[in-house]
Amino acid sequence: MPTRVHEFAWPDRVVIGTIGLPGNRTFYLQVRAGAQIVSIALEKQQSALLAEKIDEMLDELSTVEGNPFSVPTVTPIELVDNDPIEAPQEQFRTGAMSLGWDPTTAQVVVEAYPLADIDTDDNDDLQVHDDDEPEMMLVRMPVGTARAFAKRTREIVDAGRPICPLCGYPIDADGHTCTLPGA
Secondary structure: OOOEEEEEOOOOEEEEEEEOOOOOOEEEEEEEEOOEEEEEEEOHHHHHHHHHHHHHHHHHHHOOOOOOOOOOOOOOHHHOOOOOOOOOOEEEEEEEEEEEEEOOOOEEEEEEEEOOOEEEOOOOOEEEOOOOOOEEEEEEEEHHHHHHHHHHHHHHHHOOOOEOOOOOOEOEOOEOOOOOOOO
16 A cells, blocks of 8 residues: 655744643644645654754754855744644654755755554564554755754753752652652
């Protein structure tokens, strides 16, 4: 069965956003081009790692002699996007992701694949259920947009629950019991 690809070559908007309160947030990668909007769910850690790796890639590219790709070292102010995401219709929950660079268009390339539905049967053999059409998301974004994406993503990730300075675990809104002995 052919894979359905949600492809965005020059998106109008590509952002990470959340729905819910800190400690109970769902993270979404949302991409829009014209009237087409696709939202995929992902984990907070996936979001943070994606932003980190995009920044690392852009930082490395900006050190290329002559910087032929015009990679900004900071987020261009005109590309800052602090608006909330649009009400997401989750296309799929993200499993594997890949990150790449297309020098022919000077774009960062992000691929996201759905989390496989895996069950075990009586023989403990893994069974993958592919009742639905396989799909993936392919996003190509210019370097300035990628830098702005990484900045916003770090801010969204950091806006979660505060961390206990003693034990390092998140502090919930309804209180916190420190896990350190004697605390």
